[in-house]
């Protein structure tokens with residue numbers, strides 16, 4: 001899932017993504033030099049951290065990535081709603097599935113206001129085709145490969161790795177009837193048993209994290225979570241996901257023939273920061289540099305440029321953060337010259353890096369997958 005100001009319609013998997021931008025809320029104060037200096041230092045320090053290690057081109061490890069792939073048709077969400085005459089709805093309302101234009105407009109309004117990332121399945125093929133048709137002739141539309149599997153594979157193949165299998169991509173393009181079968185709600189238990197318990201690493205955004213946690217705890221899915229959560233909240237949720245998944249995978253490997261694997265890496269990206277948990281002694285390397293790279297990639301992707309321009313960036317993470325919501329938890333100051341904070345806990349290391357949030361948005365669609373992939377490539 002991604003946070004975006006444009007909607008991306010998947011051509012072959014009828015999921016409609018509803019997106020949002022809160023970047024416009026930030027304005028640059030009249031040239032505040034202290035802030036600008038601070039930003040420059042954070043940027044150069046992150047670049048240094050990223051450049052400390054190279055990509056492993058020698059070992060050529062085998063990598064399998066899932067879950068889901070599609071072709072995105074990327075258009076400006078508001079323009080599309082205008083075109084189909086739906087721009088003005090005064091009733092934000094959440095729908096699990098989208099069946100018609102009213103539900104689309106209401107869901108869009110629901111997620112747009114708080115600036116939350118969202119993705120919903122379109123149950124109605126006729127309506128979905130109409131959306132695709134309407135999007136085709138919108139100015140500025142473009143096609144892109146979407147979904148986390150192809151995004152990750154693109155990142156990995158760009159650096160010449162050999163690599164095996166794209167889960168869920170084998171029957172691409174999907175035939176009618178089977179398309180979108182993985183998007184329906186009931187798939188989540190299966191996703192847990194057949195994918196999550198066998199994954200070494202998970203990457204997700206701030207909406208998916210509380211959802212996964214709800215799934216693990218057997219409670220209801222959180223429809224809309226805080227789009228700009230604090231570091232302490234996210235870290236507590238990550239610790240819990242890490243603990244529960246590893247507990248369940250231990251139980252599972254005792255009872256099932258297909259051995260579950262321990263989860264040794266967890267990467268969560270939010271608008272304001274990147275956070276990683278990596279198990280001590282696992283095969284993942286360079287956690288600090290990978291966290292820095294993920295953070296820089298967020299800016300590069302959204303600004304649409306490899307060179308980061310500090311005048312188009314803003315730090316929105318607090319000056320210091322608490323490592324947990326528990327009382328008496330340590331506070332860590334954000335040090336400009338060492339912006340990635342890493343420390344040890346239990347059997348894992350945690351790293352947190354601030355994001356230089358892009359303020360001149362070129363694209364947001366695909367950002368989450370792009371950031372996850374960037375974090376991964378330095379760690380293998």
Ligand SMILES: *[C@@H]1O[C@H](CO)[C@@H](O)[C@H](O)[C@H]1NC(C)=O
Nearest residue numbers: 099100101124125126127130
């Ligand atoms: C499905 O979409 C068509 C075309 O927009 C619409 O006429 C129909 O009412 C929709 N069906 C439902 C159940 O909303």
Ligand SMILES: *[C@@H]1O[C@H](CO)[C@@H](O)[C@H](O)[C@H]1NC(C)=O
Nearest residue numbers: 151154155300301304370373
């Ligand atoms: C990530 O985004 C950058 C900048 O837009 C782009 O150059 C790169 O190809 C993207 N990588 C993937 C894997 O999509």
Ligand SMILES: *[C@@H]1O[C@H](CO)[C@@H](O)[C@H](O)[C@H]1NC(C)=O
Nearest residue numbers: 096214217218219220221222
């Ligand atoms: C979960 O959702 C069901 C069905 O919508 C509802 O009946 C139940 O009260 C919810 N439980 C919690 C803990 O929110």
Ligand SMILES: *[C@@H]1O[C@H](CO)[C@@H](O)[C@H](O)[C@H]1NC(C)=O
Nearest residue numbers: 247249250251252253254255
């Ligand atoms: C798994 O099995 C081993 C040995 O049979 C046992 O010691 C251990 O407690 C079991 N673990 C779980 C989580 O059930």
